[in-house]
Amino acid sequence: MAESPSLGTLSLPIPVFLAPMAGVTNSAYRRLCREQAELGSGGIRPAGVFTCEMITARGVAERINKTFAMMAPDSGDTIMSVQLYGTDPETLARAIAVACGERGVTHVDLNFGCPVPKVTRKGGGGVLPWKLDRFEAILRAAVQAAQPYDVPVTFKTRIGLDDEHVTMYDAARLAEECGIAAITLHARTVEQAYAGKARWEAIAALVNATSVPIIGNGDIWEAADALRMREETGCAGVAIGRGALGRPWLFRDLAAAMVGGQAGIPTLPTCGQVCAMVRRHAELLVEHFHDERHAMSDLRKHMAWYFKGFHVGGDLRQQLGMVASLTHLDDLLAQLDPNEPFPARELHAPRGRQGSPRTKVTMPYGWLDSRTMDGRDLGPDDMDAVSGG
Numbered sequence: 001m002a003e004s005p006s007l008g009t010l011s012l013p014i015p016v017f018l019a020p021m022a023g024v025t026n027s028a029y030r031r032l033c034r035e036q037a038e039l040g041s042g043g044i045r046p047a048g049v050f051t052c053e054m055i056t057a058r059g060v061a062e063r064i065n066k067t068f069a070m071m072a073p074d075s076g077d078t079i080m081s082v083q084l085y086g087t088d089p090e091t092l093a094r095a096i097a098v099a100c101g102e103r104g105v106t107h108v109d110l111n112f113g114c115p116v117p118k119v120t121r122k123g124g125g126g127v128l129p130w131k132l133d134r135f136e137a138i139l140r141a142a143v144q145a146a147q148p149y150d151v152p153v154t155f156k157t158r159i160g161l162d163d164e165h166v167t168m169y170d171a172a173r174l175a176e177e178c179g180i181a182a183i184t185l186h187a188r189t190v191e192q193a194y195a196g197k198a199r200w201e202a203i204a205a206l207v208n209a210t211s212v213p214i215i216g217n218g219d220i221w222e223a224a225d226a227l228r229m230r231e232e233t234g235c236a237g238v239a240i241g242r243g244a245l246g247r248p249w250l251f252r253d254l255a256a257a258m259v260g261g262q263a264g265i266p267t268l269p270t271c272g273q274v275c276a277m278v279r280r281h282a283e284l285l286v287e288h289f290h291d292e293r294h295a296m297s298d299l300r301k302h303m304a305w306y307f308k309g310f311h312v313g314g315d316l317r318q319q320l321g322m323v324a325s326l327t328h329l330d331d332l333l334a335q336l337d338p339n340e341p342f343p344a345r346e347l348h349a350p351r352g353r354q355g356s357p358r359t360k361v362t363m364p365y366g367w368l369d370s371r372t373m374d375g376r377d378l379g380p381d382d383m384d385a386v387s388g389g
């Protein structure tokens, strides 16, 4: 098994990452996960890396307040990890200088995995590594911009655009040349989006092909899966996205498993304990958004995840999905049976986005014709984030 990554100057005793998830991994959710990880790590800190949702480099470079609000830190965290999205090296470098120099960011991850057509249509996210010259220019500019702050730069990518257009090996070679601290590999292609099973054999292949630490990602639903992924692939660490949706306590199990080398019995909260977690999540969201209505509207999407498999009547489920205030939330939670045990059949089961593969990867006209930009202008990046990579 590979050594734990150190991520440049950051020590990482527990190589577990909360994968960036747009619309999910804001400071409130990151804090919930981190607190759980610290319960499982036996006092070892940092108990993981909890990455902010994807932020547009342009919004940071231009010091947009809305963007800064999205990257609000989880104040108790020792690592402030932000994922940036952009296609322009110069804008990304400016964003990194602002993020590290003015906003306390201590780890920068770059998004080269997003399959969303709005992003790939413009040559960004998962299709960018196809253009080797632009990709290299971004890596060099990012590492150079982060260097004065001793901040490690990593990136998150996929196997390739599709099976005929694999990019991960070239990406790893350039990562090595440019001083990238680690690569997170979501073991699917852009074409696959979230469909089918993650191909862990691609993680093993990349581990064997590069000296850059590889963080394996895709289809970890329980702590035992994380240990199995490390065992089967030799990856230096693991990143978890959907498995933690409505289950921040998964990080407790993950941290304990990484410390002890064995997955114990999974945490199985009763319905009452889940309600307490939802209440805490709600309070942290109010702190994050400084606005109760906004906080409740963010919480709504988490309800189906938190109560998946519990006996919640259709009516109550619907009302939870429309919660409007903390008092309203308390009224609704009080209607649930606090002693109901955790529905164990939900363990090991996929959750969150799945869907079918894309019929075709959306990309700029003629994108696949060559591996270089050939004078192509991608235009300015969007200022607003998109929903997910």
Ligand SMILES: Cc1cc2nc3c(=O)[nH]c(=O)nc-3n(C[C@H](O)[C@H](O)[C@H](O)COP(=O)(O)O)c2cc1C
Pocket: 019, 020, 021, 022, 023, 024, 053, 054, 083, 111, 113, 114, 156, 186, 217, 218, 219, 220, 239, 240, 241, 242, 243, 352, 353, 387, 388, 389
């Ligand atoms: C709601 C949602 C939002 C996501 N947003 C991002 C994002 O902003 N950046 C990114 O690199 N990946 C994003 N992803 C992808 C995840 O980070 C992760 O790579 C993917 O879900 C596979 O890992 P998993 O099987 O552990 O979920 C998102 C996924 C979901 C479900």
